[in-house]
Amino acid sequence: MNPEEVLDLKRKALQVRKDIVEMTYRAQSGHQGGALSWVEIGVLLFFKVMNLRREEPLWEGRDRFVLSKGHACATLYSLWSLLGWIEREDLWRFRRADGILQGHPSRRKTPLAETSTGSLSQGTSVAVGMALGLRMDGRPSRVYALISDAELQEGQTWEAVMLAGNRSLSNLTFVLDYNGLQIEGDVHRINDPTPIERKFRDFKWAVKVVEDGHDLNLLYEAFNWAKGVEDAPQLIIARTVKGKGISFMENRPEWHSKVLTEELYRKAMEELNSTPL
Ligand SMILES: Cc1ncc(C[n+]2csc(CCOP(=O)(O)OP(=O)(O)O)c2C)c(N)n1
Ligand SMILES: [Mg+2]
Incomplete structure (x- = not known):
């Protein structure tokens, strides 16, 4: 990617972070930590990696995206709005019964959600089914699923x-x-999923580790690697920071989901507004 492209994606990532704060503040609920940790992954997927048509979001030939960690949906909704697939006004009805953007992606409310998710891990099976179906139909579309460490x-x-x-x-x-x-703290202390790489390789997957899952260039390299693997599903292990971008949320388990007071909302926005690109 050239430097201008990276800068543009960074600007988008910052906007997504502001949207997450705005949405969860207005709703007085929602999941900030896990939404903030996949912002760069999401921006890259939706604006660079996936084969999509902005003017035709449900184009049959599109790549599919499954948000298996459905609670982190504020990021996804912000991305849809930046693509012009929903109105900005929709974002401000996040988590309200009269809006389309529920607390977890709901296909009943919008076909933009490839599948409803929220019950952890169900998205993994749906994604496998989609990939299998697409292949059986001879379609070239790819399926991407975002999974969490607690889902392991x-x-x-x-x-x-x-x-x-x-x-x-x-x-x-x-x-x-x-x-x-995860909600209660360190996944390794609660129920250690490691060694993750070796487990997936044993299940016949190709695996790549991205040491900084907020580095757009490193992530882009990994996505390109994934597209080139011809004989196995791929896992990209992106090391991320929960709550990334807002100092008082970073690596703090309580910010998995917490009510934003007016004071903290202002503090978060001030931080984001003074973040260098
Ligand atoms: C089957 C199931 N059990 C419990 C929950 C409640 N829950 C929501 S998020 C979460 C864990 C959050 O940790 P992780 O999945 O690692 O997400 P992230 O850190 O990316 O936010 C739990 C237990 C759920 N949604 N689904
Ligand atoms: Mg986690």
């Missing part, structure tokens, strides 16, 4: 991973948002 503690994840590996689903990429935290 769910049995369903491994059922999905085993099938994808056995079917050599090379049109499937999982991105692991490896922020090391």
Whole structure:
């Protein structure tokens, strides 16, 4: 990517972070930490990596995106708005019964959600099913799913991973948002999912680690690598920071989901407004 392109994506990432704060402040609820940790991954996927048509969001040939960690949907909604697929006004009805943007992506409310998610790990199986179906139909579309580290503690994840590996689903990429935290704290202390790389390789996946999951160039390299793998599904392990971008939220488990007071809302916005690009 050239430097202007990177700068443009960084600007978008900053806007997404502001939207997350604005949405969760207005709703007085929502999940900030896990939304902030996949901002760069999301911006890159939707603006650079996935084969999409801005003017035709439901184009049949599109790549599919499954937000398996559905609670982190504020990021996804902001991305849809930046693509022009929903109105900015929709964002301000986040988590309200009269809006389309529920607390977890709901296909009943909008077909932009490729599938409803929220119950952790269910998205992994849906993504595998989608990839299998697309391949059976001879379609070139790829499937990307964003998964969380706590989802590795769910049995369903491994059922999905085993099938994808056995079917050599090379049109499937999982991105692991490896922020090391779940609601109660450190995932490694609560129920350690490591060694993650070795487990996936044993299930016949190709694996790549991105040491800084907020570095757009490193992530882009990994996505390009994934597209080139011809005989296996791919896992990109992106090391991220939960709450990234807002100092008092970074690496703080309580900011998994917390009410933003007016004072903290202002503090968060001030920080974002003075973030250098
Ligand atoms: C099956 C299931 N169990 C419990 C929950 C409640 N829950 C929501 S988020 C979460 C864990 C958050 O940690 P992680 O999945 O790692 O997400 P991230 O750190 O990326 O926010 C839990 C237990 C759920 N949504 N689904
Ligand atoms: Mg986590």
